[in-house]
Amino acid sequence: MRVTMIGAGYVGLVSGACFADFGHTVTCVDTHEGKIAALKRGEIPIFEPGLDDLVASNVKAERLFFTTSLAEGVADAEAVFIAVGTPSRRGDGHADLSYVHQAARDIASAMTGYTVIVTKSTVPVGTGDEVERIIRETRPDAEFSVVSNPEFLREGAAIIDFKRPDRIVVGTDEERAKEVMTNLYRPLFLNQSPLLFTSRRTAELIKYAANAFLATKITFINEISDLCEKVGGNVQDVARGIGLDNRIGSKFLHAGPGYGGSCFPKDTLALIKTAQDYDAPIRIVETVVSVNDQRKRAMARKVITALGGSVRGKTVGVLGLTFKPNTDDMRDAPSIAIITALQDAGATIRAHDPEGVEQAKMVLSNVDYVDSPYQAADGADALVIVTEWDAFRALDLKRIQSMMAQPVVVDLRNIYRPEEMASLGFRYSSVGRGLADL
Ligand code: UDX
Known part of the structure; x- marks a missing residue:
């Protein structure tokens, strides 16, 4: 054809x-x-x-x-x-x-x-x-x-x-x-x-409904992860425990810094607008959008807490800038809001991303972009994992620990094991895994 x-x-x-x-x-x-x-x-x-x-x-x-x-x-x-x-x-x-x-x-x-x-x-x-x-x-x-x-x-x-x-x-x-x-x-x-x-209209709606549902699923597990931190639960086990129920399904239950990208933020907003125009507001999606927006700032506060309440004059290394791995796309990436909030609080940012730096330069200023995760960690007061690129899962953590000014790691994608990080001498904080671990 x-x-x-x-x-x-x-x-x-x-x-x-x-x-x-x-x-x-x-x-x-x-x-x-x-x-x-x-x-x-x-x-x-x-x-x-x-x-x-x-x-x-x-x-x-x-x-x-x-x-x-x-x-x-x-x-x-x-x-x-x-x-x-x-x-x-x-x-x-x-x-x-x-x-x-x-x-x-x-x-x-x-x-x-x-x-x-x-x-x-x-x-x-x-x-x-x-x-x-x-x-x-x-x-x-x-x-x-x-x-x-x-x-x-x-x-x-x-x-x-x-x-x-x-x-x-x-x-x-x-x-x-x-x-x-x-x-x-x-x-x-x-x-x-x-x-x-x-029908044509139904097909148009299916796309928005699918994306809004997935954004809701992510936001749900993100809020559960906050509760886990308060009550001493483990969000990964909760996700597994509910995900094995076929009616729920195990996918899209990874807690993290909030969803970003070219689709979810834009499509949830558009669905909200359409629904309001037709006088059939979808309040659950309205809430999802506002919870997800607030979450990015909350992640910056998590870093500030990990550094004892202030990042002024401190250097924060950031690993991962794109909204997810295996893309160079920075559209609505959580890193933007997190880094901006840390800069506003007085931090100096040193960041590494395997593919996203060129795009990141267009949306984030005053960032020292470096070529390797080790350079990002060198002399830093905290290292924050924002995007879960595979390359970050296999780092020489011992080397990282020895390079940092303070061994503080804030892992917003839960890619490391808390016990291992503790045994390596890190002060380690992650998302929804046990009582505030610092
Ligand atoms: C999404 C839809 O999956 C796709 O079907 C649609 O056509 C376009 O939008 P995409 O934006 O490429 O695709 O990425 P996706 O893998 O869905 O991730 C979106 C965001 O959600 C990312 O920021 C990701 O980190 C986040 N996410 C995803 C989570 O935080 N937790 C999860 O469990 C899954």
Whole structure:
């Protein structure tokens, strides 16, 4: 099949490369000339494990193409995916749909023959109706269907998530569009991934409901972890104890510094706004957002407490800046709020991240970025684990202990064992594991 992706960002690029790998002919379109030129040279603008090889092999096989010309990309395509950004609109938290609407107008002028237009970007309920209206207005004669096909991939595991999804959600009532979508995803049925057909509005809502539910699950275990610290419980055992109940499930029960990233913060806000607009407020999600915001500042206070109540004039080493491991993405990373609060309290920050430093430099100033975890620890009064990169799990902790001005470790991802840290002579604090351990 001939497929076009509008937007060569995270979702567009991963989806485009994976569809090409299924054997379809895919053209990725982006208005950003520098990005397209780089992709043509084989340079991938984001860090995602396996994506460079996947792009290279499909470019070589002449199944994956890049262009800045939307008209060229869309003509003759059987399916055109809209995978442009939907950032939070400044001021009100609603999703900004201007890129989606522009894409709809551009596609309308360029398409030839029956075309299925698919929204892959996370868009509020009713956006499909609006995209359909815009296209009909621009091209009253055109034959097309507008389908919602939300994407659930996680950064850092995007290719696996795309190729082995828990489910594929397709929102349309039109048989012709269902057939096109079924053919597109056919290779996945061999892996037994369920294809769920729903109405378009329902599909749009499923994406928001899924992300809001996961954000709620994380926030729930985070609050339980606070209680564990007060009553002397262990949150990892609580998570295991409740997670073995199939109705709850064991995933997304890792307590930490609060969720971040490009999806949860933006999508929870957008869902809240939509629900308020329709006079059906989702109060549980409103609470989740506010609890998660407060949590990041609470994590800074945890560091201050670990250093005896003040960080003024002290050096804090930070390990991990990205919102999670295996990405260079700093969007809404908890590290931003934590580091800013520590700086406001008078600390000097020395930070290391395996992939995120370039992005971090754009959002965090006055930070001394260093090349290794050991440099971050050298002479520091405290070492804070903010993101659980695998590389931090196997550090020479004895060496770290001997390098620090004070052997204080605040582990916001529970990657070390309290007994081992104590036996190495650290004053160690983590999340939800026993009474305040300092
Ligand atoms: C998420 C959804 O998982 C994905 O389905 C959707 O399409 C996009 O949003 P992503 O943002 O890439 O994906 O990352 P994810 O692995 O879900 O983590 C999000 C945040 O939650 C991170 O900050 C992570 O550290 C945090 N998290 C996750 C926890 O704190 N605890 C957990 O148990 C799981």
